[in-house]
Amino acid sequence: MITAAIQRIDRAARHLAPFLTSVLLVMFSALPVYLPGYGQVAVDVGLMTVFYWAIYRPDLFPAICAFLLGIWQDILVGSPIGLHALILILANWAIMSQRTFFQGKSFAVIWWCFSLVALAASLLSWIIVCVLNEILISPAAVFCQAALTVGAFPFMAWLLARAQHAIIRPLDV
Amino acid sequence: MKHRAASIAKVTGPIRALLNRFALLFLIIAAFAIMLLGKADTLIVERARSSVVDGVAPFMDALSRPIATVSEGVDRMSRFFAVYEENAQLLEQNARLLEWQSAALALAAENSTFRNMLKFVPERGVSFASARVIGDSGGVFVRSVLINGGKVDGIHKGDAVVNGDGLIGRVAEVGLRSGRVLLLSDLNSRIPVVEEKSRIRAILAGDNSQSPKLIFLLPGARLEVGDRIVTSGHGGVFPSGLPVGRISSIGERGIRVQPFTDFYRLEHVRIITEFPGQVAGQIVPSAARPPLQK
Numbered sequence: 001m002i003t004a005a006i007q008r009i010d011r012a013a014r015h016l017a018p019f020l021t022s023v024l025l026v027m028f029s030a031l032p033v034y035l036p037g038y039g040q041v042a043v044d045v046g047l048m049t050v051f052y053w054a055i056y057r058p059d060l061f062p063a064i065c066a067f068l069l070g071i072w073q074d075i076l077v078g079s080p081i082g083l084h085a086l087i088l089i090l091a092n093w094a095i096m097s098q099r100t101f102f103q104g105k106s107f108a109v110i111w112w113c114f115s116l117v118a119l120a121a122s123l124l125s126w127i128i129v130c131v132l133n134e135i136l137i138s139p140a141a142v143f144c145q146a147a148l149t150v151g152a153f154p155f156m157a158w159l160l161a162r163a164q165h166a167i168i169r170p171l172d173v
Numbered sequence: 174m175k176h177r178a179a180s181i182a183k184v185t186g187p188i189r190a191l192l193n194r195f196a197l198l199f200l201i202i203a204a205f206a207i208m209l210l211g212k213a214d215t216l217i218v219e220r221a222r223s224s225v226v227d228g229v230a231p232f233m234d235a236l237s238r239p240i241a242t243v244s245e246g247v248d249r250m251s252r253f254f255a256v257y258e259e260n261a262q263l264l265e266q267n268a269r270l271l272e273w274q275s276a277a278l279a280l281a282a283e284n285s286t287f288r289n290m291l292k293f294v295p296e297r298g299v300s301f302a303s304a305r306v307i308g309d310s311g312g313v314f315v316r317s318v319l320i321n322g323g324k325v326d327g328i329h330k331g332d333a334v335v336n337g338d339g340l341i342g343r344v345a346e347v348g349l350r351s352g353r354v355l356l357l358s359d360l361n362s363r364i365p366v367v368e369e370k371s372r373i374r375a376i377l378a379g380d381n382s383q384s385p386k387l388i389f390l391l392p393g394a395r396l397e398v399g400d401r402i403v404t405s406g407h408g409g410v411f412p413s414g415l416p417v418g419r420i421s422s423i424g425e426r427g428i429r430v431q432p433f434t435d436f437y438r439l440e441h442v443r444i445i446t447e448f449p450g451q452v453a454g455q456i457v458p459s460a461a462r463p464p465l466q467k
Contacts, residue, residue, distance in 0.1 A: 027229065031236055031237045031240055031307075031308060032306050032308065032309040032440075033244070034240070034241070034437060034438060034440075035437060036435075036437045038309075042309070042310075063200050064196070066200075075221075075225050075226065076229070076319075078310050078353055079312045079315050080208060081208065081210075081222065082205065082206075082209075082211060083314075085200075085204040085207065086201065093197055125313075129314045132212055133361070135360060137360065137380070138382065145313045
């Protein structure tokens with residue numbers, strides 16, 4: 001009886017792992033790093049994690065997780081609240097709807113798709129912020145951030161794959 | 174039994190799919206609604222934000238310490254290699270500063286005699302709170318930092334934030350033990366400033382670039398590259414005379430000011446919680462201030 005309960009808790013915790021790792025990684029990304037100019041083009045960790053989980057474990061990362069992660073990111077980073085929430089839901093939805101396309105594709109293809117998603121996300125968030133503030137912001141930093149995020153994706157994917165193997169894999173056997 | 178379960182699934186399946194589709198729509202609408210709420214009623218959003226940040230501030234504080242130590246170590250190492258050049262520079266600067274010191278001492282003496290002659294009543298002092306930077310703005314659209322000081326430390330919304338180099342920005346949101354500082358380069362930052370010598374007034378407006386620009390200048394105002402810009406104190410939100418930066422370029426992109434502070438190096442900051450003419454975060458109109466003792 002007790003072991004069954006423990007097993008159930010263990011299972012639930014493992015199911016929550018994708019969301020919790022994303023929450024932690026977004027928090028880490030908000031820490032000060034003391035690199036000149038980095039704070040302005042810091043990689044978008046939220047987008048990377050949402051993309052990864054939507055491809056590899058869509059069952060454990062529903063749209064509501066993307067929404068909550070976005071709100072969390074907006075609160076920590078100080079961006080207009082709701083901005084990342086919207087971007088992440090749309091990214092999550094875009095990948096979910098193309099799920100069959102991603103099955104069995106090589107990492108290079110997935111990386112290429114990520115770069116498209118990152119570009120679209122940057123463009124959309126740039127438009128939204130410009131409209132919200134009624135001002136034209138220079139798009140240079142926005143696209144610089146997109147490029148950095150695309151560059152950092154393989155590392156993040158490797159990190160998340162390790163987490164997936166360590167925490168979630170036992171669920172499948 | 175099996176047959177029945179299958180037929181139930183046949184009915185609930187499409188409904189569930191429909192719900193899922195609407196959930197997405199609902200979440201998208203919710204995101205838009207929150208965005209509009211944040212734009213229209215900033216108070217609610219601010220309060221929610223600062224209470225969440227209050228909760229995570231201790232963790233971020235603890236996590237940011239090792240990073241700060243590593244960065245300090247790297248900084249120290251890189252300075253070690255420049256020690257010879259730096260020493261020569263400092264010797265030269267020291268000689269120059271000694272000259273300034275004697276000039277300042279003479280002026281201070283002169284000033285105090287003038288004050289005596291005028292029976293000048295000194296204004297009340299300035300009080301500070303200190304805080305550590307625990308979060309960077311990891312974004313393209315905002316220039317702000319999180320600090321580990323809040324209402325319990327006497328910090329109010331709108332307070333000026335400085336470090337040894339000069340003005341950094343103002344407190345935009347404040348929780349109990351944490352706060353968010355809007356840097357002067359943020360596109361929502363507007364600070365009344367004045368050119369130190371000519372006393373030409375302007376507003377320093379951030380636009381998310383490294384060097385904010387001067388706006389609302391009187392036509393015909395003559396400014397030059399290298400002029401020092403300080404806060405003017407107009408509006409009473411900031412004390413006057415806080416060093417802000419130097420004019421770095423005058424051209425088609427407007428008059429740009431290079432702030433004295435390196436925003437990426439912020440580790441400890443000071444928040445001016447009280448200064449003459451202002452009581453407990455409230456701007457007091459001069460008529461309502463307690464009369465000065467004669």
